[in-house]
Amino acid sequence: xxxxxxxxxxxxxxxxxxxxxxxxxxxxxxxxxxxxxxxxxxxxxxxxxxxxxxxxxxxxxxxxxxxxxxxxxxxxxxxxxxxxxxxxxxxxxxxxxxxxxxxxxxxxxxxxxxxxxxxxxxxxxxxxxxxxxxxxxxxxxxxxxxxxxxxxxxxxxxxxxxxxxxxxxxxxxxxxxxxxxxxxxxxxxxxxxxxxxxxxxxxxxxxxxxxxxxxxxxxxxxxxxxxxxxxxxxxxxxxxxxxxxxxxxxxxxxxxxxxxxxxxxxxxxxxxxxxxxxxxxxxxxxxxxxxxxxxxxxxxxxxxxxxxxxxxxxxxxxxxxxxxxxxxxxxxxxxxxxxxxxxxxxxxxxxxxxxxxxxxxxxxxxxxxxxxxxxxxxxxxxxxxxxxxxxxxxxxxxxxxxxxxxxxxxxxxxxxxxxxxxxxxxxxxxxxxxxxxxxxxxxxxxxxxxxxxxxxx
Amino acid sequence: xxxxxxxxxxxxxxxxxxxxxxxxxxxxxxxxxxxxxxxxxxxxxxxxxxxxxxxxxxxxxxxxxxxxxxxxxxxxxxxxxxxxxxxxxxxxxxxxxxxxxxxxxxxxxxxxxxxxxxxxxxxxxxxxxxxxxxxxxxxxxxxxxxxxxxxxxxxxxxxxxxxxxxxxxxxxxxxxxxxxxxxxxxxxxxxxxxxxxxxxxxxxxxxxxxxxxxxxxxxxxxxxxxxxxxxxxxxxxxxxxxxxxxxxxxxxxxxxxxxxxxxxxxxxxxxxxxxxxxxxxxxxxxxxxxxxxxxxxxxxxxxxxxxxxxxxxxxxxxxxxxxxxxxxxxxxxxxxxxxxxxxxxxxxxxxxxxxxxxxxxxxxxxxxxxxxxxxxxxxxxxxxxxxxxxxxxxxxxxxxxxxxxxxxxxxxxxxxxxxxxxxxxxxxxxxxxxxxxxxxxxxxxxxxxxxxxxxxx
Numbered sequence: 001x002x003x004x005x006x007x008x009x010x011x012x013x014x015x016x017x018x019x020x021x022x023x024x025x026x027x028x029x030x031x032x033x034x035x036x037x038x039x040x041x042x043x044x045x046x047x048x049x050x051x052x053x054x055x056x057x058x059x060x061x062x063x064x065x066x067x068x069x070x071x072x073x074x075x076x077x078x079x080x081x082x083x084x085x086x087x088x089x090x091x092x093x094x095x096x097x098x099x100x101x102x103x104x105x106x107x108x109x110x111x112x113x114x115x116x117x118x119x120x121x122x123x124x125x126x127x128x129x130x131x132x133x134x135x136x137x138x139x140x141x142x143x144x145x146x147x148x149x150x151x152x153x154x155x156x157x158x159x160x161x162x163x164x165x166x167x168x169x170x171x172x173x174x175x176x177x178x179x180x181x182x183x184x185x186x187x188x189x190x191x192x193x194x195x196x197x198x199x200x201x202x203x204x205x206x207x208x209x210x211x212x213x214x215x216x217x218x219x220x221x222x223x224x225x226x227x228x229x230x231x232x233x234x235x236x237x238x239x240x241x242x243x244x245x246x247x248x249x250x251x252x253x254x255x256x257x258x259x260x261x262x263x264x265x266x267x268x269x270x271x272x273x274x275x276x277x278x279x280x281x282x283x284x285x286x287x288x289x290x291x292x293x294x295x296x297x298x299x300x301x302x303x304x305x306x307x308x309x310x311x312x313x314x315x316x317x318x319x320x321x322x323x324x325x326x327x328x329x330x331x332x333x334x335x336x337x338x339x340x341x342x343x344x345x346x347x348x349x350x351x352x353x354x355x356x357x358x359x360x361x362x363x364x365x366x367x368x369x370x371x372x373x374x375x376x377x378x379x380x381x382x383x384x385x386x387x388x389x390x391x392x393x394x395x396x397x398x399x400x401x402x403x404x405x406x407x408x409x410x411x412x413x414x415x416x417x418x419x420x421x422x423x424x425x426x427x428x429x430x431x432x433x434x435x436x437x438x439x440x441x442x443x444x445x446x447x448x449x450x451x452x453x454x455x456x457x
Numbered sequence: 458x459x460x461x462x463x464x465x466x467x468x469x470x471x472x473x474x475x476x477x478x479x480x481x482x483x484x485x486x487x488x489x490x491x492x493x494x495x496x497x498x499x500x501x502x503x504x505x506x507x508x509x510x511x512x513x514x515x516x517x518x519x520x521x522x523x524x525x526x527x528x529x530x531x532x533x534x535x536x537x538x539x540x541x542x543x544x545x546x547x548x549x550x551x552x553x554x555x556x557x558x559x560x561x562x563x564x565x566x567x568x569x570x571x572x573x574x575x576x577x578x579x580x581x582x583x584x585x586x587x588x589x590x591x592x593x594x595x596x597x598x599x600x601x602x603x604x605x606x607x608x609x610x611x612x613x614x615x616x617x618x619x620x621x622x623x624x625x626x627x628x629x630x631x632x633x634x635x636x637x638x639x640x641x642x643x644x645x646x647x648x649x650x651x652x653x654x655x656x657x658x659x660x661x662x663x664x665x666x667x668x669x670x671x672x673x674x675x676x677x678x679x680x681x682x683x684x685x686x687x688x689x690x691x692x693x694x695x696x697x698x699x700x701x702x703x704x705x706x707x708x709x710x711x712x713x714x715x716x717x718x719x720x721x722x723x724x725x726x727x728x729x730x731x732x733x734x735x736x737x738x739x740x741x742x743x744x745x746x747x748x749x750x751x752x753x754x755x756x757x758x759x760x761x762x763x764x765x766x767x768x769x770x771x772x773x774x775x776x777x778x779x780x781x782x783x784x785x786x787x788x789x790x791x792x793x794x795x796x797x798x799x800x801x802x803x804x805x806x807x808x809x810x811x812x813x814x815x816x817x818x819x820x821x822x823x824x825x826x827x828x829x830x831x832x833x834x835x836x837x838x839x840x841x842x843x844x845x846x847x848x849x850x851x852x853x854x855x856x857x858x859x860x861x862x863x864x865x866x867x868x869x870x871x872x873x874x875x876x877x878x879x880x881x882x883x884x885x886x887x888x889x890x891x892x893x894x895x896x897x898x899x900x901x902x903x904x905x906x907x908x909x910x911x912x913x914x
Binding site for chain 1: 490492495496499500524526613616617620625626627628645646649650664666682683684685687704705708711712715716718719720722723724725735736737740743744747748750751752754755757758759761762765766769772773776777779780781782783784786787788790791792794795797798799802803806807808809820823824827828831832835836839888891892895899
């Protein structure tokens, strides 16, 4: 469903809402895939959304919840009657229910938890005790477990009963002992292709890739990216199976992580303020997230101002040289940012490693020198033609070449240096380097001018 | 396995390589998970890597291939003897084999294709006819299909034979007619929880989310992100099932797409040059990818130079004002980049839509005004204290506030404007806006100086 289709659909739904019966609206809405409904709901006004939501079949409404943003989930549940809300909550996987309840005010979530079936609310309460950025806070505690001495046929029978009854996600079957210690894992594929009288312990894998309840989301993403499994089991300190995390959980984490990486590249801090707050939340949270690196830029640029001030006599003697300052700073900053971007991203994906730092610094310096040389020649001729001074042209051109070469070196060196001292290169690189390049670039330019131009003019 | 562990492991492997027998090295290597082996191989020197590779069990070697970067795959296959290479290739899933062969020189891949079993090489050849960025080029053509009149028990029996024999990935069972038209899909979970004598047509889903062989990778990613399935079927123009794409294929696509998005934000073009080439390939390809936007920046900065030149008399009258140029340009550029980053990322994830453009422009303008106001006051006092001129301080401070406010407006408006005319905001925003902010910022600053300062001094 693309953008244009979506607009047409919204229009049709609004027409049905205005002109036709609720029955017809109900039929229309229940015909969509929940992922499409989520797109539709995003475009509807809150009152339209609420009306449509109450017309959905209850299973569809519960399915839909998982595709909606947290804020919309909470709004919808608060606006429908509590009976219906409780019914929907119990139909959600435990981790999804915990996510919604965790986003509510404490007293509101308590009200719901008291109304939910005891076993369900107990399990959800346990999930809520974990930090929401750790495996414990992300996992689904409902996992299909079997004993190691069961046969394949036993397991298939067991699945037939349990998986239906508990609305279980099913990718792997986990083998545990009586105290729920994790012993092994069997994929459904293995299960379906093994002789039915074979013992589980003979087909299970015992070298298990697993997560710990306290593992943080970035580690979880790394593990999923590396091993490429659809689901990983989560255990506690004593190797007791507590739940599992599936690909679709990680997909959300991954998108968040990417957003953080991109935000940080322009000096927007996601440490102090939740990522969602920055784009749409309280405006003062957005300011808090954005000001720190801007302030560091401010301090850095004051150094640049002082460098320029140091050459005040040069400026007074030859004011024309000032007009080239933005040109030099702009291109130095730009090519330096390219180098940073390549290194920070490369370090993040693993394409670039600390051991190859020297190679990359040399490579980038060469690229900076070649592009800088080309641009230097262009600038020399342009300035010569415009200001009728070949010497001025050469000074600006040479400054351009040196600036761009140094910008690539600084832009490549700094992320490696930060990585080497265990500071996240994504956080600090952008604004600091831009300022450093300004400072160094100005010093080079004014030195050249003072050396070669002042006596001549 | 973290960085420190990895270093220790590499060290141990090198010790075994030097001091112990091949048997011991073989035992050590085969004990690792292939994902860990991939990390280890990345750190080894080419000759060490080759030696280790030949010691791996053949199934492990084949598994490992899929975790290695394309370049390493091709290198290893070219360096081992052709017999072994062919054996490994036939053990790969078809899509993985096609990927490796597609990365080789044509005559080299032809040599292999001629040696491989006929059926396998035919299927791989067909895959190679598709564009590698489309569903056809990404999919695995080996899919488990069943007829609609089979019972659940029939299907389970069928899986037991077929899945093992063809080394099939197994997430869903696809229901097709005799001409291989896709009729429905059954999840393994549904299969395992339905009565064994039920007909497949009664439990299959017929509203199938599917991909077309010619769909491009960005569309594929969007579909996977939206519907959150583990696998999607791929059909041709006539709805005939051609293959399927699984989450782990998309994971690689997604990482590439993210890299492109991040590269583009700093004006590194991934249109003309393959993404891998930019970081490690031929240096002239890297220059080709980076120069176009730098050149546009160059043109833009010449406009900025002209603006400054227009105020040459002001500069001559009061050279001190030149020293504040980097300060104003630096902070305007920085906060403007933050706005661009937020909008481009928001448009990409769907958190920001065209219909909310006006709201975001206002919000960013307010943020720019508040941060700019704060910084303006700071700069006013700093300049006043330093240069002992309250008027100079005020002019620089006011210019700072106006600059930062305008930078946020330009940085927010431009991505929306580009999106509205169907230009990818990620491509054009960064360098163009930085330059625009330089030009506008200088004009504001020099106007203020000319109006309020020149007569006074």
